[in-house]
Amino acid sequence: MPQPSAQRGRPPRISRAEIIETARRIVDAEGVDRLTMRRLAKEVGSTPMALYHHVRDKEQLLVLLLDDYAARMAREPELPADPRERIVVTAAAIRETLAACPWIAEVLTADDLLGRSALWFVERILDGLEECGLSPERAVHGYRAIWYYTAGEIIVRAAAARRRAGDERPTYRERVFAGIDPGELPRLAAVADRWAELTAQDTYLDGLRALVDGLVGAP
Amino acid sequence: MPQPSAQRGRPPRISRAEIIETARRIVDAEGVDRLTMRRLAKEVGSTPMALYHHVRDKEQLLVLLLDDYAARMAREPELPADPRERIVVTAAAIRETLAACPWIAEVLTADDLLGRSALWFVERILDGLEECGLSPERAVHGYRAIWYYTAGEIIVRAAAARRRAGDERPTYRERVFAGIDPGELPRLAAVADRWAELTAQDTYLDGLRALVDGLVGAP
DNA sequence: ACCTGAACACCGTTCAAGT
DNA sequence: ACCTGAACACCGTTCAAGT
Numbered sequence: 001m002p003q004p005s006a007q008r009g010r011p012p013r014i015s016r017a018e019i020i021e022t023a024r025r026i027v028d029a030e031g032v033d034r035l036t037m038r039r040l041a042k043e044v045g046s047t048p049m050a051l052y053h054h055v056r057d058k059e060q061l062l063v064l065l066l067d068d069y070a071a072r073m074a075r076e077p078e079l080p081a082d083p084r085e086r087i088v089v090t091a092a093a094i095r096e097t098l099a100a101c102p103w104i105a106e107v108l109t110a111d112d113l114l115g116r117s118a119l120w121f122v123e124r125i126l127d128g129l130e131e132c133g134l135s136p137e138r139a140v141h142g143y144r145a146i147w148y149y150t151a152g153e154i155i156v157r158a159a160a161a162r163r164r165a166g167d168e169r170p171t172y173r174e175r176v177f178a179g180i181d182p183g184e185l186p187r188l189a190a191v192a193d194r195w196a197e198l199t200a201q202d203t204y205l206d207g208l209r210a211l212v213d214g215l216v217g218a219p
Numbered sequence: 220m221p222q223p224s225a226q227r228g229r230p231p232r233i234s235r236a237e238i239i240e241t242a243r244r245i246v247d248a249e250g251v252d253r254l255t256m257r258r259l260a261k262e263v264g265s266t267p268m269a270l271y272h273h274v275r276d277k278e279q280l281l282v283l284l285l286d287d288y289a290a291r292m293a294r295e296p297e298l299p300a301d302p303r304e305r306i307v308v309t310a311a312a313i314r315e316t317l318a319a320c321p322w323i324a325e326v327l328t329a330d331d332l333l334g335r336s337a338l339w340f341v342e343r344i345l346d347g348l349e350e351c352g353l354s355p356e357r358a359v360h361g362y363r364a365i366w367y368y369t370a371g372e373i374i375v376r377a378a379a380a381r382r383r384a385g386d387e388r389p390t391y392r393e394r395v396f397a398g399i400d401p402g403e404l405p406r407l408a409a410v411a412d413r414w415a416e417l418t419a420q421d422t423y424l425d426g427l428r429a430l431v432d433g434l435v436g437a438p
Numbered sequence: 439a440c441c442t443g444a445a446c447a448c449c450g451t452t453c454a455a456g457t
Numbered sequence: 458a459c460c461t462g463a464a465c466a467c468c469g470t471t472c473a474a475g476t
Contacts, residue, residue, distance in 0.1 A: 010440045010476065037469060048469080050441050058469070119395070119404055126406035136410050140417045145368070145426030152371025176338070185338055187345035191355050198359045207364030210433030211426070229457065229459045256450060267450080269460050277450070442475070449468060456461070 014046050016054040020068055023061060032062075032103030066104065070118035073097040079124075087128035087146070087212050092205060094121050095150050104154060132216035142215045149211055153204050160199075233265050235273040239287055242280060251281075251322030285323065289337035292316040298343075306347035306365070306431050311424060313340050314369050323373060351435035361434045368430055372423050379418075 022044045026035050037058060041048040055061045073094065079086050098104050125146060129139040173195075182189035191198065241263045245254050256277060260267040274280045292313065298305050317323050341362060348358035392414075401408035410417065 012440065014441095036467085038467085047442055049443085049471090052470075053440060119399065119407060123404040123407050126410070130406060136406070137413075137417060139406070140410055140414070141420070141422040141425060142429075144418060144422065145429065148371035148375060148426065149364070149368040149430070150371065151375055152367035152369065155374060156367060156370055180338065185342040187349060187355070187358070188338060188342050191345070191359055194356075195359070198356060199363060201360070203360040203363065206360060207367065207430070207434070210361075210364065211368070211430045212433070214429030214431070214433030215426070231459065233460095255448085257448090266461055268452090268462085271451075272459060440476085442473105444472095444474105446471075447469100450466100452465075453463095454461105455463100457459085 014044055014050060014054065016064075019044055019051060019054055019061070020064055023065055024068060027065065027101070027103055067118075069097070069101060069104075073118065073121075083128040083131035084212055084216060087125050088205065088208055090121060090124040090128070091146050091150055091208055094118070095154060095204060098154050099157065104158070129216065134216065145211060145215060146208070149207065150204075153207075233263055233269060233273065235283075238263060238270060238273055238280070239283055242284055243287060246284065246320070246322055286337075288316070288320060288323075292337065292340075302347040302350035303431055303435060306344050307424065307427055309340060309343040309347070310365050310369055310427055313337070314373060314423060317369075317373050318376065323377070348435065353435065364430060364434060365427070368426065369423075372426075 019040065023035055023040055026040065026043060037048045037051055041051055044051075051061075055064065080089060122143060125143045126136075126139045129142045130136060134142060177192045177195060180189050180192055238259065242254055242259055245259065245262060256267045256270055260270055263270075270280075274283065299308060344362045344365060345355075345358045348361045349355060353361060396411045396414060399408050399411055
Protein backbone atom coordinates (compact mmCIF):
# COMPACT_ATOMS: atom_id res chain seq x y z
CA MET A 1 0.00 0.00 0.00
CA PRO A 2 1.89 3.10 -1.17
CA GLN A 3 1.06 6.43 0.39
CA PRO A 4 -0.45 8.62 -2.32
CA SER A 5 0.15 11.69 -0.19
CA ALA A 6 3.92 11.23 -0.23
CA GLN A 7 4.41 12.31 -3.82
CA ARG A 8 8.19 12.42 -3.63
CA GLY A 9 10.90 10.43 -5.29
CA ARG A 10 11.06 8.63 -8.60
CA PRO A 11 7.69 7.63 -10.02
CA PRO A 12 7.15 3.84 -10.01
CA ARG A 13 7.42 2.05 -13.34
CA ILE A 14 5.85 -1.21 -12.23
CA SER A 15 3.21 -1.89 -9.59
CA ARG A 16 2.50 -4.79 -7.29
CA ALA A 17 -0.81 -5.34 -9.08
CA GLU A 18 0.99 -5.56 -12.40
CA ILE A 19 3.48 -8.04 -10.96
CA ILE A 20 0.76 -10.28 -9.57
CA GLU A 21 -1.26 -10.14 -12.76
CA THR A 22 1.77 -11.20 -14.79
CA ALA A 23 2.62 -13.93 -12.31
CA ARG A 24 -0.92 -15.23 -12.61
CA ARG A 25 -0.61 -15.36 -16.38
CA ILE A 26 2.63 -17.34 -16.20
CA VAL A 27 1.29 -19.76 -13.61
CA ASP A 28 -1.96 -20.34 -15.49
CA ALA A 29 -0.16 -20.93 -18.73
CA GLU A 30 2.84 -22.98 -17.64
CA GLY A 31 2.54 -23.98 -14.01
CA VAL A 32 4.06 -22.70 -10.82
CA ASP A 33 7.42 -24.34 -11.49
CA ARG A 34 8.03 -21.94 -14.34
CA LEU A 35 7.40 -18.89 -12.24
CA THR A 36 10.84 -17.55 -11.39
CA MET A 37 11.75 -14.09 -10.31
CA ARG A 38 13.97 -13.68 -13.35
CA ARG A 39 11.33 -14.83 -15.77
CA LEU A 40 8.68 -12.69 -14.11
CA ALA A 41 10.93 -9.63 -14.25
CA LYS A 42 11.52 -10.13 -17.96
CA GLU A 43 7.81 -10.57 -18.64
CA VAL A 44 6.99 -7.43 -16.72
CA GLY A 45 9.66 -5.50 -18.59
CA SER A 46 12.01 -4.97 -15.69
CA THR A 47 14.87 -6.57 -13.80
CA PRO A 48 14.73 -9.24 -11.09
CA MET A 49 15.74 -6.85 -8.38
CA ALA A 50 13.02 -4.33 -9.17
CA LEU A 51 10.50 -6.94 -8.02
CA TYR A 52 11.97 -6.96 -4.55
CA HIS A 53 10.88 -3.39 -4.18
CA HIS A 54 7.24 -4.46 -4.40
CA VAL A 55 7.22 -7.87 -2.71
CA ARG A 56 9.35 -9.10 0.17
CA ASP A 57 10.39 -12.36 -1.43
CA LYS A 58 9.10 -15.14 -3.59
CA GLU A 59 7.08 -16.75 -0.82
CA GLN A 60 5.12 -13.58 -0.22
CA LEU A 61 4.51 -13.30 -3.93
CA LEU A 62 2.93 -16.75 -3.91
CA VAL A 63 0.73 -15.92 -0.95
CA LEU A 64 -0.44 -12.76 -2.68
CA LEU A 65 -1.13 -14.81 -5.77
CA LEU A 66 -3.24 -17.27 -3.80
CA ASP A 67 -5.19 -14.39 -2.35
CA ASP A 68 -5.76 -13.10 -5.85
CA TYR A 69 -7.24 -16.45 -6.85
CA ALA A 70 -9.40 -16.58 -3.75
CA ALA A 71 -10.77 -13.14 -4.55
CA ARG A 72 -12.08 -14.42 -7.87
CA MET A 73 -13.88 -17.29 -6.24
CA ALA A 74 -17.51 -17.63 -7.16
CA ARG A 75 -19.79 -17.01 -4.22
CA GLU A 76 -22.79 -19.28 -4.29
CA PRO A 77 -25.54 -16.66 -4.57
CA GLU A 78 -28.35 -18.54 -2.89
CA LEU A 79 -27.67 -20.63 0.15
CA PRO A 80 -29.77 -23.57 1.30
CA ALA A 81 -31.78 -23.10 4.47
CA ASP A 82 -30.37 -26.21 6.13
CA PRO A 83 -27.16 -25.13 7.88
CA ARG A 84 -25.58 -28.51 7.35
CA GLU A 85 -26.09 -28.27 3.62
CA ARG A 86 -24.83 -24.70 3.72
CA ILE A 87 -21.52 -25.92 5.13
CA VAL A 88 -21.28 -28.56 2.44
CA VAL A 89 -22.02 -26.11 -0.36
CA THR A 90 -19.48 -23.59 0.90
CA ALA A 91 -16.66 -26.09 1.36
CA ALA A 92 -17.41 -27.58 -2.04
CA ALA A 93 -17.26 -24.14 -3.63
CA ILE A 94 -13.85 -23.33 -2.26
CA ARG A 95 -12.59 -26.77 -3.15
CA GLU A 96 -13.78 -26.37 -6.72
CA THR A 97 -12.05 -23.05 -7.13
CA LEU A 98 -8.78 -24.19 -5.63
CA ALA A 99 -8.75 -27.53 -7.40
CA ALA A 100 -8.71 -25.64 -10.68
CA CYS A 101 -5.18 -24.44 -9.92
CA PRO A 102 -3.13 -27.43 -8.86
CA TRP A 103 -0.08 -25.30 -8.11
CA ILE A 104 -1.91 -24.36 -4.96
CA ALA A 105 -0.31 -27.23 -3.04
CA GLU A 106 3.00 -25.45 -2.63
CA VAL A 107 1.27 -22.35 -1.39
CA LEU A 108 -1.07 -24.12 0.98
CA THR A 109 1.97 -25.41 2.78
CA ALA A 110 3.21 -21.84 3.00
CA ASP A 111 0.15 -20.35 4.67
CA ASP A 112 -2.80 -22.25 6.02
CA LEU A 113 -5.32 -19.49 6.01
CA LEU A 114 -6.52 -17.91 2.86
CA GLY A 115 -6.24 -14.17 2.62
CA ARG A 116 -8.84 -11.64 3.63
CA SER A 117 -10.77 -12.12 0.43
CA ALA A 118 -11.67 -15.66 1.46
CA LEU A 119 -12.76 -14.98 4.99
CA TRP A 120 -16.39 -15.24 4.00
CA PHE A 121 -15.70 -18.93 3.50
CA VAL A 122 -14.62 -19.32 7.10
CA GLU A 123 -17.52 -17.19 8.29
CA ARG A 124 -20.11 -19.27 6.52
CA ILE A 125 -18.80 -22.51 7.85
CA LEU A 126 -18.60 -21.19 11.40
CA ASP A 127 -22.12 -19.90 11.01
CA GLY A 128 -23.45 -23.23 9.79
CA LEU A 129 -21.74 -25.16 12.57
CA GLU A 130 -22.95 -22.80 15.28
CA GLU A 131 -26.48 -22.93 13.94
CA CYS A 132 -26.22 -26.70 14.28
CA GLY A 133 -25.67 -26.17 17.96
CA LEU A 134 -21.90 -26.13 18.28
CA SER A 135 -20.21 -23.68 20.61
CA PRO A 136 -17.96 -21.04 18.99
CA GLU A 137 -14.90 -23.00 20.13
CA ARG A 138 -16.11 -26.29 18.72
CA ALA A 139 -17.14 -24.51 15.56
CA VAL A 140 -13.56 -23.30 15.05
CA HIS A 141 -12.29 -26.83 15.57
CA GLY A 142 -14.90 -28.13 13.17
CA TYR A 143 -13.84 -25.61 10.58
CA ARG A 144 -10.24 -26.75 10.97
CA ALA A 145 -11.27 -30.37 10.42
CA ILE A 146 -13.11 -29.42 7.24
CA TRP A 147 -10.11 -27.42 6.10
CA TYR A 148 -7.73 -30.32 6.76
CA TYR A 149 -9.95 -32.66 4.80
CA THR A 150 -10.33 -30.21 1.93
CA ALA A 151 -6.67 -29.20 1.75
CA GLY A 152 -5.63 -32.85 1.88
CA GLU A 153 -8.02 -33.76 -0.91
CA ILE A 154 -6.76 -30.93 -3.11
CA ILE A 155 -3.10 -31.69 -2.53
CA VAL A 156 -3.31 -35.44 -2.92
CA ARG A 157 -5.48 -35.17 -6.00
CA ALA A 158 -3.27 -32.53 -7.58
CA ALA A 159 -0.22 -34.72 -6.97
CA ALA A 160 -1.96 -37.68 -8.59
CA ALA A 161 -2.90 -35.59 -11.60
CA ARG A 162 0.62 -34.28 -11.97
CA ARG A 163 1.94 -37.81 -11.86
CA ARG A 164 -0.58 -38.95 -14.44
CA ALA A 165 0.41 -36.08 -16.72
CA GLY A 166 4.02 -37.17 -16.42
CA ASP A 167 5.70 -40.03 -18.18
CA GLU A 168 4.43 -43.49 -18.88
CA ARG A 169 6.64 -45.44 -16.50
CA PRO A 170 4.56 -47.84 -14.42
CA THR A 171 3.67 -46.03 -11.24
CA TYR A 172 5.27 -46.87 -7.96
CA ARG A 173 1.81 -47.85 -6.76
CA GLU A 174 1.40 -50.43 -9.51
CA ARG A 175 4.67 -52.09 -8.61
CA VAL A 176 3.78 -52.09 -4.93
CA PHE A 177 0.32 -53.50 -5.56
CA ALA A 178 1.69 -56.23 -7.77
CA GLY A 179 3.59 -57.58 -4.77
CA ILE A 180 0.68 -57.79 -2.32
CA ASP A 181 0.37 -61.06 -0.42
CA PRO A 182 -3.35 -61.90 -0.04
CA GLY A 183 -2.62 -63.91 3.08
CA GLU A 184 -1.10 -60.94 4.81
CA LEU A 185 -3.27 -58.16 3.40
CA PRO A 186 -6.57 -59.77 2.36
CA ARG A 187 -8.74 -56.64 2.24
CA LEU A 188 -6.24 -54.83 0.06
CA ALA A 189 -5.71 -57.80 -2.20
CA ALA A 190 -9.45 -58.02 -2.78
CA VAL A 191 -9.64 -54.50 -4.20
CA ALA A 192 -6.13 -54.27 -5.63
CA ASP A 193 -7.11 -54.55 -9.27
CA ARG A 194 -9.90 -51.99 -8.89
CA TRP A 195 -7.81 -49.59 -6.84
CA ALA A 196 -6.98 -47.16 -9.63
CA GLU A 197 -10.59 -47.03 -10.75
CA LEU A 198 -11.97 -46.62 -7.24
CA THR A 199 -9.55 -43.91 -6.20
CA ALA A 200 -10.08 -42.02 -9.45
CA GLN A 201 -13.72 -41.49 -8.50
CA ASP A 202 -14.55 -38.13 -7.03
CA THR A 203 -15.94 -38.83 -3.58
CA TYR A 204 -15.07 -35.52 -2.01
CA LEU A 205 -18.69 -34.71 -1.25
CA ASP A 206 -19.41 -38.09 0.34
CA GLY A 207 -16.50 -37.73 2.71
CA LEU A 208 -17.38 -34.12 3.43
CA ARG A 209 -20.96 -35.02 4.30
CA ALA A 210 -19.74 -37.79 6.56
CA LEU A 211 -17.40 -35.40 8.31
CA VAL A 212 -20.06 -32.75 8.77
CA ASP A 213 -22.54 -35.33 10.04
CA GLY A 214 -19.98 -36.57 12.50
CA LEU A 215 -19.14 -33.05 13.64
CA VAL A 216 -22.68 -31.87 14.28
CA GLY A 217 -24.06 -35.21 15.42
CA ALA A 218 -26.07 -37.32 13.01
CA PRO A 219 -29.76 -36.50 12.66
CA MET B 220 17.55 -54.55 -6.81
CA PRO B 221 20.89 -55.58 -8.36
CA GLN B 222 21.20 -59.06 -9.74
CA PRO B 223 23.68 -60.93 -7.55
CA SER B 224 24.13 -63.54 -10.27
CA ALA B 225 25.59 -61.01 -12.70
CA GLN B 226 28.92 -60.74 -10.98
CA ARG B 227 30.62 -58.80 -13.77
CA GLY B 228 31.98 -55.27 -14.02
CA ARG B 229 33.38 -52.91 -11.49
CA PRO B 230 32.33 -53.58 -7.90
CA PRO B 231 30.01 -50.91 -6.47
CA ARG B 232 31.51 -48.46 -4.01
CA ILE B 233 28.25 -47.06 -2.71
CA SER B 234 24.85 -48.69 -2.33
CA ARG B 235 21.31 -47.43 -2.53
CA ALA B 236 20.84 -48.34 1.14
CA GLU B 237 23.87 -46.27 2.07
CA ILE B 238 22.56 -43.34 0.05
CA ILE B 239 19.15 -43.46 1.72
CA GLU B 240 20.64 -43.82 5.17
CA THR B 241 22.81 -40.76 4.63
CA ALA B 242 19.90 -38.81 3.17
CA ARG B 243 17.87 -39.65 6.25
CA ARG B 244 20.61 -38.34 8.51
CA ILE B 245 20.81 -35.06 6.64
CA VAL B 246 17.04 -34.59 6.59
CA ASP B 247 16.65 -35.42 10.28
CA ALA B 248 19.42 -33.07 11.26
CA GLU B 249 18.82 -30.10 8.99
CA GLY B 250 15.57 -30.47 7.12
CA VAL B 251 14.64 -31.51 3.63
CA ASP B 252 15.66 -28.17 2.13
CA ARG B 253 19.28 -28.95 2.87
CA LEU B 254 19.20 -32.27 1.11
CA THR B 255 20.82 -31.66 -2.26
CA MET B 256 22.34 -34.18 -4.58
CA ARG B 257 25.69 -32.44 -4.28
CA ARG B 258 25.63 -32.35 -0.51
CA LEU B 259 24.48 -35.94 -0.31
CA ALA B 260 27.26 -37.07 -2.66
CA LYS B 261 29.87 -35.35 -0.55
CA GLU B 262 28.51 -36.87 2.65
CA VAL B 263 28.52 -40.32 1.12
CA GLY B 264 32.06 -39.85 -0.09
CA SER B 265 31.32 -39.74 -3.77
CA THR B 266 30.34 -37.42 -6.59
CA PRO B 267 26.88 -36.13 -7.51
CA MET B 268 26.71 -38.20 -10.64
CA ALA B 269 27.50 -41.46 -8.91
CA LEU B 270 24.13 -41.11 -7.14
CA TYR B 271 22.29 -41.23 -10.42
CA HIS B 272 23.52 -44.74 -10.87
CA HIS B 273 21.51 -45.86 -7.86
CA VAL B 274 18.42 -43.64 -7.98
CA ARG B 275 16.59 -42.28 -11.01
CA ASP B 276 16.41 -38.69 -9.82
CA LYS B 277 15.83 -36.63 -6.74
CA GLU B 278 12.10 -37.23 -6.64
CA GLN B 279 12.58 -40.98 -6.53
CA LEU B 280 15.11 -40.53 -3.76
CA LEU B 281 12.50 -38.68 -1.68
CA VAL B 282 9.88 -41.35 -2.27
CA LEU B 283 12.36 -44.02 -1.20
CA LEU B 284 13.13 -41.95 1.86
CA LEU B 285 9.46 -41.71 2.79
CA ASP B 286 9.16 -45.46 2.45
CA ASP B 287 12.14 -45.83 4.76
CA TYR B 288 10.36 -43.74 7.39
CA ALA B 289 7.15 -45.67 6.96
CA ALA B 290 9.01 -48.92 7.53
CA ARG B 291 10.13 -47.69 10.93
CA MET B 292 6.62 -46.83 11.98
CA ALA B 293 5.53 -48.31 15.28
CA ARG B 294 2.79 -50.86 14.87
CA GLU B 295 0.32 -50.68 17.68
CA PRO B 296 0.78 -54.18 19.13
CA GLU B 297 -2.66 -54.66 20.63
CA LEU B 298 -5.70 -53.48 18.78
CA PRO B 299 -9.03 -52.61 20.37
CA ALA B 300 -11.90 -54.97 19.64
CA ASP B 301 -14.21 -52.21 18.43
CA PRO B 302 -13.51 -51.78 14.71
CA ARG B 303 -14.31 -48.10 14.85
CA GLU B 304 -11.73 -47.55 17.53
CA ARG B 305 -9.28 -49.71 15.57
CA ILE B 306 -9.56 -47.31 12.64
CA VAL B 307 -8.96 -44.36 14.91
CA VAL B 308 -5.92 -45.94 16.56
CA THR B 309 -4.36 -46.88 13.23
CA ALA B 310 -4.85 -43.49 11.60
CA ALA B 311 -3.55 -41.78 14.72
CA ALA B 312 -0.44 -43.99 14.69
CA ILE B 313 0.47 -43.12 11.15
CA ARG B 314 -0.24 -39.48 11.76
CA GLU B 315 2.03 -39.46 14.77
CA THR B 316 4.89 -41.04 12.87
CA LEU B 317 4.59 -38.76 9.88
CA ALA B 318 4.05 -35.62 11.92
CA ALA B 319 7.46 -36.19 13.47
CA CYS B 320 9.09 -35.43 10.12
CA PRO B 321 7.54 -32.22 8.79
CA TRP B 322 9.50 -32.44 5.54
CA ILE B 323 6.97 -35.06 4.58
CA ALA B 324 4.72 -32.45 3.00
CA GLU B 325 6.83 -32.12 -0.10
CA VAL B 326 6.92 -35.85 -0.54
CA LEU B 327 3.23 -36.39 0.10
CA THR B 328 2.55 -34.20 -2.87
CA ALA B 329 4.87 -36.39 -4.88
CA ASP B 330 3.15 -39.71 -4.20
CA ASP B 331 -0.13 -40.17 -2.42
CA LEU B 332 0.28 -43.74 -1.37
CA LEU B 333 2.88 -44.79 1.09
CA GLY B 334 5.25 -47.51 0.03
CA ARG B 335 4.79 -51.22 0.52
CA SER B 336 6.00 -51.03 4.07
CA ALA B 337 2.95 -49.00 5.07
CA LEU B 338 0.30 -51.11 3.41
CA TRP B 339 -0.66 -52.60 6.73
CA PHE B 340 -2.04 -49.17 7.56
CA VAL B 341 -4.37 -49.26 4.59
CA GLU B 342 -5.29 -52.86 5.30
CA ARG B 343 -6.28 -52.17 8.88
CA ILE B 344 -8.47 -49.26 7.99
CA LEU B 345 -10.19 -51.15 5.21
CA ASP B 346 -10.71 -54.01 7.63
CA GLY B 347 -12.23 -51.78 10.28
CA LEU B 348 -14.54 -50.08 7.82
CA GLU B 349 -15.73 -53.36 6.30
CA GLU B 350 -16.33 -54.81 9.72
CA CYS B 351 -18.54 -51.79 10.37
CA GLY B 352 -20.66 -52.92 7.47
CA LEU B 353 -19.25 -50.96 4.53
CA SER B 354 -18.85 -52.61 1.15
CA PRO B 355 -15.29 -53.01 -0.13
CA GLU B 356 -15.87 -50.10 -2.53
CA ARG B 357 -17.17 -47.79 0.16
CA ALA B 358 -14.36 -48.88 2.43
CA VAL B 359 -11.81 -47.72 -0.15
CA HIS B 360 -13.57 -44.39 -0.42
CA GLY B 361 -13.69 -44.14 3.34
CA TYR B 362 -9.98 -44.83 3.55
CA ARG B 363 -9.33 -42.07 1.05
CA ALA B 364 -11.38 -39.62 3.12
CA ILE B 365 -9.38 -40.51 6.22
CA TRP B 366 -6.16 -40.13 4.25
CA TYR B 367 -7.21 -36.73 2.92
CA TYR B 368 -8.04 -35.55 6.40
CA THR B 369 -4.79 -36.90 7.85
CA ALA B 370 -2.55 -35.65 5.05
CA GLY B 371 -4.19 -32.23 5.25
CA GLU B 372 -3.71 -32.06 8.99
CA ILE B 373 -0.04 -32.98 8.72
CA ILE B 374 0.70 -30.56 5.93
CA VAL B 375 -1.17 -27.60 7.35
CA ARG B 376 0.25 -28.15 10.81
CA ALA B 377 3.79 -28.59 9.52
CA ALA B 378 3.46 -25.36 7.54
CA ALA B 379 2.23 -23.53 10.63
CA ALA B 380 5.14 -24.85 12.68
CA ARG B 381 7.65 -23.87 10.04
CA ARG B 382 6.20 -20.39 9.98
CA ARG B 383 6.31 -20.15 13.75
CA ALA B 384 9.95 -21.23 13.74
CA GLY B 385 10.69 -18.45 11.31
CA ASP B 386 11.10 -14.80 12.02
CA GLU B 387 9.11 -12.57 14.29
CA ARG B 388 7.33 -10.47 11.70
CA PRO B 389 3.60 -10.27 12.45
CA THR B 390 1.96 -13.09 10.57
CA TYR B 391 -0.16 -12.49 7.55
CA ARG B 392 -3.04 -13.93 9.54
CA GLU B 393 -2.68 -11.37 12.28
CA ARG B 394 -2.82 -8.51 9.83
CA VAL B 395 -5.84 -10.01 8.10
CA PHE B 396 -7.64 -10.62 11.37
CA ALA B 397 -6.98 -7.10 12.55
CA GLY B 398 -9.06 -5.81 9.65
CA ILE B 399 -12.17 -7.91 10.23
CA ASP B 400 -15.45 -6.03 10.12
CA PRO B 401 -17.79 -7.50 12.80
CA GLY B 402 -20.81 -6.36 10.81
CA GLU B 403 -19.77 -8.37 7.81
CA LEU B 404 -18.16 -11.36 9.51
CA PRO B 405 -19.73 -11.63 12.98
CA ARG B 406 -18.85 -15.23 13.77
CA LEU B 407 -15.22 -14.70 12.86
CA ALA B 408 -15.00 -11.43 14.75
CA ALA B 409 -16.34 -13.16 17.88
CA VAL B 410 -13.45 -15.64 17.93
CA ALA B 411 -10.78 -13.50 16.28
CA ASP B 412 -8.75 -12.83 19.40
CA ARG B 413 -8.81 -16.48 20.44
CA TRP B 414 -8.06 -17.81 16.96
CA ALA B 415 -4.37 -18.50 17.50
CA GLU B 416 -5.05 -20.27 20.78
CA LEU B 417 -7.93 -22.31 19.38
CA THR B 418 -6.14 -23.43 16.24
CA ALA B 419 -3.01 -24.31 18.18
CA GLN B 420 -4.97 -26.99 20.04
CA ASP B 421 -4.53 -30.50 18.78
CA THR B 422 -8.00 -31.66 17.75
CA TYR B 423 -6.93 -34.25 15.23
CA LEU B 424 -8.58 -37.07 17.12
CA ASP B 425 -11.89 -35.22 17.54
CA GLY B 426 -12.14 -34.58 13.83
CA LEU B 427 -11.06 -38.10 13.01
CA ARG B 428 -13.72 -39.58 15.27
CA ALA B 429 -16.33 -37.34 13.72
CA LEU B 430 -15.27 -38.44 10.26
CA VAL B 431 -15.28 -42.12 11.13
CA ASP B 432 -18.68 -41.79 12.80
CA GLY B 433 -20.01 -40.07 9.74
CA LEU B 434 -18.54 -42.70 7.44
CA VAL B 435 -19.88 -45.76 9.23
CA GLY B 436 -23.13 -44.18 10.43
CA ALA B 437 -23.40 -42.97 13.99
CA PRO B 438 -24.23 -45.56 16.64
C1' DA C 439 11.79 6.21 -4.01
C1' DC C 440 12.65 3.36 -7.37
C1' DC C 441 15.51 0.84 -10.46
C1' DT C 442 19.91 -1.38 -12.45
C1' DG C 443 24.22 -4.51 -13.12
C1' DA C 444 27.22 -7.34 -11.49
C1' DA C 445 28.13 -10.80 -8.46
C1' DC C 446 27.48 -14.58 -4.84
C1' DA C 447 26.51 -18.95 -3.70
C1' DC C 448 24.18 -22.17 -5.08
C1' DC C 449 20.94 -25.88 -7.86
C1' DG C 450 19.66 -30.73 -10.80
C1' DT C 451 21.17 -33.04 -14.61
C1' DT C 452 23.56 -34.33 -19.27
C1' DC C 453 27.48 -35.83 -21.58
C1' DA C 454 31.87 -37.88 -22.67
C1' DA C 455 35.40 -40.03 -20.75
C1' DG C 456 37.79 -43.06 -17.62
C1' DT C 457 38.65 -47.82 -15.00
C1' DA D 458 29.20 -51.83 -14.34
C1' DC D 459 30.35 -48.21 -11.94
C1' DC D 460 32.37 -43.79 -11.23
C1' DT D 461 34.48 -39.07 -12.42
C1' DG D 462 35.11 -34.02 -14.17
C1' DA D 463 33.69 -30.57 -16.56
C1' DA D 464 30.02 -28.18 -18.25
C1' DC D 465 25.07 -26.54 -19.11
C1' DA D 466 21.42 -23.98 -17.97
C1' DC D 467 19.56 -22.37 -14.54
C1' DC D 468 18.08 -20.49 -9.42
C1' DG D 469 16.90 -16.57 -5.29
C1' DT D 470 18.98 -12.88 -3.25
C1' DT D 471 22.62 -9.28 -1.55
C1' DC D 472 25.12 -5.30 -2.39
C1' DA D 473 26.65 -0.93 -4.22
C1' DA D 474 25.63 2.23 -7.39
C1' DG D 475 22.77 5.09 -10.26
C1' DT D 476 18.68 8.59 -11.26
